[in-house]
Amino acid sequence: MPTDRQEPNLGILLFVAYRALEQRAHDAVIAAGSTDITLAQARIAARIGPHGTRVSDLAEQARVTKQSAGFLVDQLEAAGYVERVPDPTDRRARLVRLTARADRVVKTANAEVERVLAEWADHVGADRLRRVHETLLDLREITDPWR
């Protein structure tokens, strides 16, 4: 139960902004033809690094359990967006990597995010938006347990 309503508190504002950005990116991906990607899958896929990422790490970053993350990776794999390769540094682990097909989708999403951020900068000022970014970056040190 995050908080009460009345005047929009910071929690609600963070949520609204996040969802707006995520939704725009997802809509753009759908519009570009990848109609088979769900938001939950996208949340996972968006956190895959350029050299591959472990399911456990994806789970932590997306704030879901390993099981949920593994399930979503299964779906992304079946759809051809990701592949699992052995982790050379740890034989227990496997790295989830984006395929070429997914790269195109990520590019589409990133382009839309850029567009949205430009709109935001237009509305509140590029300097203010940059300060929000910097402050949240510092905040991450205490809100983000891992890293």
Next chain:
Amino acid sequence: MPTDRQEPNLGILLFVAYRALEQRAHDAVIAAGSTDITLAQARIAARIGPHGTRVSDLAEQARVTKQSAGFLVDQLEAAGYVERVPDPTDRRARLVRLTARADRVVKTANAEVERVLAEWADHVGADRLRRVHETLLDLREITDPWR
């Protein structure tokens, strides 16, 4: 598919901060004894205004469909946290209101949110945090379709 990873972009940062706040509030509620409230229910309950709110409005604000919101309100009602009363201004509509039981829970959640915000202010500075709040408030004008 919000965006790629590498350095944390604004989308991820908004998400991390939001989830941290929400989780702390939810944990506090659980710790205070209301172990029967799920996060999804809390997201809905947190958006109920002091004079009651329509299911449709709750749905819009929480970014879920009316059906989902109605379902969650059903659960909250069964657990005794909310009640539905007729909307005197529109006979089609009903207002969802918090019960006395829920008020205590909301109080607990709000107190925890205050604590978290104080920690955040400690870490990044109260002035910077306030500026984030103000900027996001302005941003809401374009990220929030209704209102």
Next chain:
DNA sequence: TGCGTTAGACAGATTATCTGTCTAATCTGG
């Protein structure tokens, strides 16, 4: 070597969410 930890898979259950449809009430333009 041996024990505690970690990665991730499997099974099963629950929760959350959506699309589609329906009724009643409200609003709006002629």
Next chain:
DNA sequence: CCAGATTAGACAGATAATCTGTCTAACGCA
């Protein structure tokens, strides 16, 4: 004042997302 369009919200059914619990293999430290 009425007819059509819209809105509130319920119901049904399906799907998606998520969790808890358990299990095996691999790691890592003492």
